[in-house]
Amino acid sequence: MINYILRRIGYGVLILIGVNLFTFMLFFTVNTPDDMARMNIGGKRVTQDAIDKWKVERGYDKPLFWNAGEDGVRKLTKTIFVERSAQLFAFNFGASDSGRDIGYELKRRVGPSIALAIPTFILGIFVVIVFSLLLVFFRNTYLEFWGVTLAVFLLSISSLFYIIVGQFFFSKLLKLVPISGFAGGADLVVFLALPILIGIASRLGGEALFYRTMFLEEIGKDYVRTARSKGLSETVVLFRHVLRNAMLPILTSTVAVLPLLFLGALIMESFFGIPGLGSYTIDAINSQDFAIVRSMVFVGSVLYIVGLILTDISYTIADPRIRLA
Amino acid sequence: MPKIVFLATDVALYGLVVAIAFYVWHALSTPTLRQTWRSVLHDAVAMSAAVVLLAFLAVAMLDSLHFRSLLPPAQGAAADAAPAYSTRTLSVLDWLLEKPREAREKSYSVPLGTHGFAKESMIVDGTSIRDYPRLQFGGAHLKDTDAEWARDVVVRSVTGLAGGAAGAALLWLLVATLRARGRTGVRASLVAIWHRNTEVPWRAMLWTATVLVLFAGWVAALWPVYHVFGTDQTGNDVLFQAMKSIRTAVVIGSLATLATLPFAIVFGILAGYYKGRVDDVIQYLYTTLSSIPSVLLIAAFVLMIQVFVDKNPQMFETALQRADVRLFLLSAILGLTGWAALARLLRAETLKLSELDYVQAARAFGVSSANIMRRHILPNVTHIVLIVAVLDFSGLVLYEAVLSYVGVGVDPTTNSFGTMINSARNEMSRDPVVWWTLAAAFAFMVALVLSMQFFASAVNEAFDPRARAFRVRRPKASPRASGHPAPAAVAASD
Numbered sequence: 051m052i053n054y055i056l057r058r059i060g061y062g063v064l065i066l067i068g069v070n071l072f073t074f075m076l077f078f079t080v081n082t083p084d085d086m087a088r089m090n091i092g093g094k095r096v097t098q099d100a101i102d103k104w105k106v107e108r109g110y111d112k113p114l115f116w117n118a119g120e121d122g123v124r125k126l127t128k129t130i131f132v133e134r135s136a137q138l139f140a141f142n143f144g145a146s147d148s149g150r151d152i153g154y155e156l157k158r159r160v161g162p163s164i165a166l167a168i169p170t171f172i173l174g175i176f177v178v179i180v181f182s183l184l185l186v187f188f189r190n191t192y193l194e195f196w197g198v199t200l201a202v203f204l205l206s207i208s209s210l211f212y213i214i215v216g217q218f219f220f221s222k223l224l225k226l227v228p229i230s231g232f233a234g235g236a237d238l239v240v241f242l243a244l245p246i247l248i249g250i251a252s253r254l255g256g257e258a259l260f261y262r263t264m265f266l267e268e269i270g271k272d273y274v275r276t277a278r279s280k281g282l283s284e285t286v287v288l289f290r291h292v293l294r295n296a297m298l299p300i301l302t303s304t305v306a307v308l309p310l311l312f313l314g315a316l317i318m319e320s321f322f323g324i325p326g327l328g329s330y331t332i333d334a335i336n337s338q339d340f341a342i343v344r345s346m347v348f349v350g351s352v353l354y355i356v357g358l359i360l361t362d363i364s365y366t367i368a369d370p371r372i373r374l375a
Numbered sequence: 376m377p378k379i380v381f382l383a384t385d386v387a388l389y390g391l392v393v394a395i396a397f398y399v400w401h402a403l404s405t406p407t408l409r410q411t412w413r414s415v416l417h418d419a420v421a422m423s424a425a426v427v428l429l430a431f432l433a434v435a436m437l438d439s440l441h442f443r444s445l446l447p448p449a450q451g452a453a454a455d456a457a458p459a460y461s462t463r464t465l466s467v468l469d470w471l472l473e474k475p476r477e478a479r480e481k482s483y484s485v486p487l488g489t490h491g492f493a494k495e496s497m498i499v500d501g502t503s504i505r506d507y508p509r510l511q512f513g514g515a516h517l518k519d520t521d522a523e524w525a526r527d528v529v530v531r532s533v534t535g536l537a538g539g540a541a542g543a544a545l546l547w548l549l550v551a552t553l554r555a556r557g558r559t560g561v562r563a564s565l566v567a568i569w570h571r572n573t574e575v576p577w578r579a580m581l582w583t584a585t586v587l588v589l590f591a592g593w594v595a596a597l598w599p600v601y602h603v604f605g606t607d608q609t610g611n612d613v614l615f616q617a618m619k620s621i622r623t624a625v626v627i628g629s630l631a632t633l634a635t636l637p638f639a640i641v642f643g644i645l646a647g648y649y650k651g652r653v654d655d656v657i658q659y660l661y662t663t664l665s666s667i668p669s670v671l672l673i674a675a676f677v678l679m680i681q682v683f684v685d686k687n688p689q690m691f692e693t694a695l696q697r698a699d700v701r702l703f704l705l706s707a708i709l710g711l712t713g714w715a716a717l718a719r720l721l722r723a724e725t726l727k728l729s730e731l732d733y734v735q736a737a738r739a740f741g742v743s744s745a746n747i748m749r750r751h752i753l754p755n756v757t758h759i760v761l762i763v764a765v766l767d768f769s770g771l772v773l774y775e776a777v778l779s780y781v782g783v784g785v786d787p788t789t790n791s792f793g794t795m796i797n798s799a800r801n802e803m804s805r806d807p808v809v810w811w812t813l814a815a816a817f818a819f820m821v822a823l824v825l826s827m828q829f830f831a832s833a834v835n836e837a838f839d840p841r842a843r844a845f846r847v848r849r850p851k852a853s854p855r856a857s858g859h860p861a862p863a864a865v866a867a868s869d
Binding site (some may be wrong): 073076086195202203206209211316338340350 | 659662663665666667668670671672674675676678679681682685686769773776777780781782783792796799800803804808813817820821824825828829832842844845847848
């Protein structure tokens with residue numbers, strides 16, 4: 051087991067190296083730092099002096115891989131690749147292109163992201179399971195037909211509509227919650243209620259349909275037939291036997307998503323003005339701050355890989371028959 | 376003679392239509408495929424959805440024929456001077472809808488409105504007053520708007536709907552006649568359609584078409600003189616924007632899916648067939664790609680494109696071409712970043728297939744690996760490709776809106792549902808609310824995505840027997856008591 055996990059971690063590091071090289075290529079060789087500077091300063095008539103100054107300020111003036119001007123090991127380390135890309139492995143993010151420390155920002159913003167993401171995630175799973183179990187419970191009735199139709203309809207609506215209409219309805223018309231913003235303490239609930247509600251609603255359709263097929267698959271198994279032939283009521287069969295067994299694949303599949311919750315909900319955060327990592331990323335994309343985008347790519351893949359490893363482990367815990375070798 | 380302009384996405388879109396036509400021909404001449412598609416053809420919901428999709432596709436195709444009109448020769452130009460073309464590239468749709476395209480107001484106006492949305496200072500009879508200004512085009516034919524407006528709208532609506540109804544009636548007759556093909560009478564054919572005694576659910580399809588035609592008739596009657604869905608902040612007709620957005624959505628949905636196919640098919644089959652080292656490398660490749668959050672990956676690529684386009688302005692003759700290249704590349708990027716899921720499915724299926732007897736036999740006969748993959752494996756995984764392609768379409772249309780919001784979607788000058796929703800964001804916080812942009816984007820987008828969902832799920836059920844077990848049946852005469860096991864579920868366990 052330990053061996054297996056170590057191997058998976060090794061593989062994860064390998065992938066991270068790939069991601070790192072890939073983003074480096076994309077950001078520094080496909081487009082040169084000169085292009086970035088020009089784009090960042092803006093305008094077509096940017097003098098070479100201004101570009102050089104911009105590059106020096108951000109440390110982009112060094113060679114990419116090999117600094118012949120230095121001596122010894124510094125030939126290798128005084129390069130853009132080591133300073134701006136390889137350093138990420140030590141979670142040393144450096145400064146953003148606008149000059150602020152990325153690591154500090156990440157630490158500050160991860161809290162609000164989690165405050166939004168975790169409740170959305172947990173409540174969302176609960177709502178989806180209840181909805182899809184009801185669909186299964188009322189199968190072959192009009193309730194199921196219309197329930198599934200509703201789910202497909204919900205699935206066909208862009209998440210942006212949910213946000214815009216939700217803000218309009220709850221904040222502007224009913225004035226129940228503020229339109230956007232964020233505060234600590236007891237106010238947190240007021241600010242997060244609507245984003246959480248919308249987050250759940252926008253995911254409900256697709257996930258309920260998916261869980262429904264999972265439950266239906268489970269319901270055709272032998273133990274369910276046995277339970278029914280014992281004379282157990284449908285409610286007991288569904289909510290005790292089927293739910294418990296179907297929860298295993300559901301939970302193991304959600305483990306993979308857990309670490310990514312740290313990244314926050316991109317759209318939701320920026321719409322509701324929550325100072326989390328999602329809105330940080332969107333701001334970075336809009337202001338074309340490549341340093342932040344690169345850091346977020348790296349953090350995102352680290353979390354994804356952690357999710358992969360956790361999934362593998364959770365399989366063995368959930369089902370002892372699976373042996374990892 | 377106007378100069379015809381071929382934009383990158385136009386060529387791709389028409390290429391796609393040709394490819395679909397080729398596939399239809401292929402499916403018709405293959406008995407098994409014909410049999411499978413028959414179950415889609417007989418599904419009323421799927422076929423009604425197909426009618427809606429065809430209407431959307433028709434608009435998109437009309438909007439994909441671009442030209443630059445010939446300008447009248449300049450004063451005193453030599454007779455043999457090279458012809459000058461307009462700098463504006465128009466599509467056939469633009470040309471057909473010239474009136475609403477050119478009818479630009481100053482700013483917002485409500486649907487079917489005759490007056491502006493905000494009060495303005497103006498001078499009437501020598502005194503300066505603040506009032507709602509008359510629109511330049513919307514309801515410009517009315518003299519006294521208060522007295523005439525309601526009557527005019529009703530009269531025009533009724534005329535339009537009547538025209539639509541006549542068109543729909545013609546459509547019913549046409550289908551009945553074509554279906555009868557002289558063998559049975561037209562009347563008998565109509566009766567058969569009405570009583571649903573036809574294999575293909577003509578009645579459902581015709582009803583859907585009737586609704587569409589009625590809507591088209593209503594719009595056709597009102598659009599020349601009113602802004603049916605109002606105007607946006609810069610006074611552009613919202614319905615026209617929605618019509619233009621259809622093409623963007625169709626291009627993104629179809630081309631991005633198309634772009635995933637080469638990577639997914641080649642890598643998926645290679646990994647599954649060769650196993651070992653090749654498999655390791657390919658798996659590494661797609662795990663790496665999918666480990667990067669997709670929005671960031673797309674953003675990175677799009678920022679790169681932006682730099683490239685800014686650096687090479689001479690490559691694009693017109694602004695439309697520049698915007699179009701961005702749309703084309705965005706689709707390519709969505710394909711480049713989105714092939715992992717399909718490749719994974721194809722790899723698993725190929726792993727299974729390559730152990731089957733007929734592949735072993737082919738190998739024993741000395742058929743080369745390339746030929747085995749092409750002739751024996753590829754045809755047997757196409758159903759997966761097809762299912763994933765149709766299922767992905769709607770997701771991509773929705774994704775475009777999100778990307779446009781993040782700022783890495785289509786060019787800001789390109790009409791798309793994403794840009795429409797984006798502008799609607801601020802409009803909803805105005806007082807009084809400007810709701811029509813959002814409503815128009817919502818209606819068109821939901822119609823497109825929803826019909827694609829229904830069509831896709833029918834295709835999925837036709838090609839994947841496992842999915843058929845989970846299909847929702849509309850209960851017939853007497854709904855079963857819920858205590859019984861569903862027949863679907865029993866079928867799944869057998």
